[in-house]
Amino acid sequence: xxxxxxxxxxxxxxxxxxxxxxxxxxxxxxxxxxxxxxxxxxxxxxxxxxxxxxxxxxxxxxxxxxxxxxxxxxxxxxxxxxxxxxxxxxxxxxxxxxxxxxxxxxxxxxxxx
Numbered sequence: 770x771x772x773x774x775x776x777x778x779x780x781x782x783x784x785x786x787x788x789x790x791x792x793x794x795x796x797x798x799x800x801x802x803x804x805x806x807x808x809x810x811x812x813x814x815x816x817x818x819x820x821x822x823x824x825x826x827x828x829x830x831x832x833x834x835x836x837x838x839x840x841x842x843x844x845x846x847x848x849x850x851x852x853x854x855x856x857x858x859x860x861x862x863x864x865x866x867x868x869x870x871x872x873x874x875x876x877x878x879x880x881x882x
Contacts, residue, residue, distance in 0.1 A: 818843045 822843060826836035858866040 818847070 818840060822836055822840045825831075825839065826833075831839070854866055854870065857869070
């Protein structure tokens, strides 16, 4: 009985000699670096409005409450723009939406300057 259990366990614990080691290709390295850069860009994009509101509040001399309200308005407008851009992208296509947002960004940057 003990020998049968020993043989059964030894059969199930044998290693497969055909197991190959995994090697990364150049394309997989590039895709990994690209994914990390995209995630880094997303984190900077989320952090950036806080820096902007702090800089504006220092230059204009506003209170902490007004600085918080400015941040809330900024994030609300940001979320509204995402909710608006998705249906536009679905209707007209991603290329048209991207070009439209680029032109609108340039226009509003010129108007704010």
